[in-house]
Amino acid sequence: MDLKEKLVSSFLAFENKGGLDLDSKAHSIRRQAIQNFEQKGFPSKKDEEWKYTSLRPLLKHDFSLFPSNEKAVEFKNIKQYLINDIESYTLIFIDGVFSSFLSSTTHDDCDVCVLSSALTRPKYKMIVDNYFNTIAKNNNSLAELNTAFTSEGAFINIPKNTIVEKPIQIVHFSTGSEKEILLQPRNLVVVGENSHVQIIERHQNLSKNTTFTNSVTEIFLHKRAIVDFYKIQNDTVNSSLIDSTFISQKTQSVASVNTFSFGGNITRNNLEFYQEGEHINSNLNGISILNGKKHVDNHTLVNHKHPNCESHELYKGIYAEKSTGVFNGKVKVQQAAQKTNAFQQNNNILINDGATINAKPQLEIFADDVKCSHGCTIGQLDESALFYMQSRGIPKEEAKALLLFAFANDVVEKIKIPQLKSRITKLIAKNLGVNLGFEL
């Protein structure tokens, strides 16, 4: 039985395992989603959107869908994967199951809790019915698959006029309790008018067993809301991640998603912004620093539907050894979206002959009074810059690292949480194999 069949036939077992409200609107959405997934199946390289990322090797695994074994995890095992030097709310999931013991949630000024309870409690029914799966349904069979099996993940509901002072860390751990595990976290984030929240998300495999995570996040910003979302992707080589994040923005809201990809086997980020008002700002930033045979695919979409909005996109990639990168950045400016300012930049450095980047900027512009630009570069390290630095006494390897650091720096500069910035800086230094005497 292949993975698709296994998943489809497991749906009944999923319904019967208990804990789901089978009469809810959410469940009728699940049922529709499993049908859609059954129809479409997993994407193959024949799909234009998946031309450069093959899931085939991954789909050969016999994944456990509902982990049966539990493995105890203590705080000391996971501490290093959290940003500890700041106060934060934390939502910790172990093999897909929420750990209230390791987490720090709140219902005081806002709800930082879990989707499983939001899906079943009457208090949250209206929010779930209003928002759940309203933007994640965009012809993406992996998102359909996630929707069908939606049961757990982060639920973040910020009422209007609320500044959430502490960042929220969402971390999904897999422990290796199963030989091969499929995890499908589902996050729902609703941010009210004038409210502000910062979220850090990470997936981490604690074992050498295989993990395949198919994650979906929906984020809704009301008027003037501000969301800063950070994704840290530095998982083990046995871990693959498909992350689909959908963002819907109302008038004057500002959404920023920063993706830092350093590790993992296959990583695919689908990041889609839908602008549903005027004077909206959408920011997309990313750095990929890869070696070995790691593969990271960033597929982004900004859909400008209304006038006077902006988007700023900056993705940088450093590819060493036999790693591969994909950048596919689509910017749509619809006819009504006059006075749009849309900027996209994608710069890549290939360190070795064996490394690959497939870059595809895509601009579809139907309005005539807009400012749109895109730039895409693929290059090697600048030899004359290296010689310049060497001639000042800086050894070649350090000069290379310094240049790469400098290359990545303008994305690092976008990080608004200083402790996170310092952590990312260290991760980059580690990935480049250097110990710099200063912080950039």
Place this chain on the structure above:
Amino acid sequence: MLQVKNLHASINDKDILKGINLDIKAGEVHAIMGPNGSGKSTLSAVIAGKEEYEVTEGSVILNGEDLDELAPEERAHKGIFLSFQYPVEIPGVTVTNFIKTAINETRKATGQEELPAKDMLKLIREKADLLEIDRKFLSRSLNEGFSGGEKKRNEIFQMAMLEPKLAILDETDSGLDIDALKVVANGVNKLKSDDNAVLVITHYQRLLDYIIPDFVHVLYNGKIVKSGGKELALELEEKGYDWLK
């Protein structure tokens, strides 16, 4: 201090230097002049150790040591400094961080402790004042968006910080207006001592009004065709290079 003996160098199998001889002693200022394409910049790059060039014959000797096998950074650690005609822009690395790294790498390579941050700061301020460099300038990204004058002044600032034994100034006057030229030349003159030497590479005589050479050499077609005192520069300014061919 520096001896260049029968130096031949090529790039992509094209011979550029065809037997150069130079003898520069401590305390001296030498100038190399020559028309475009004569090999001036190649000579400076070869002395500094640029790997694209292949030395096919002859040698470069610094204080008795053949530099042939040494990487550019090792030559820098031994006291060679090359001021670039076109300094490279490095976004994201400030002037201060860059020079700190350069100094501490050099100290590490020569068996010294890293310079304490306080002393480093003091040294940076002292040298910045010497070259009339605004402090704000030091926290800008290296050479990024600098004017031609700022880039060259920054080169001389780095030279002041690194205190090389032999400073090679490659077309340091190009792109400078007369005021910037005076500041740069003045900086070089203040750094000059009996223990170090300067090799000025220039197309025009103009810079040599401010940095007075002890010897002037004319490079043409990869060879030194004439050497003389500072008056040779004036003669070249008047007559051009044609009479030497």
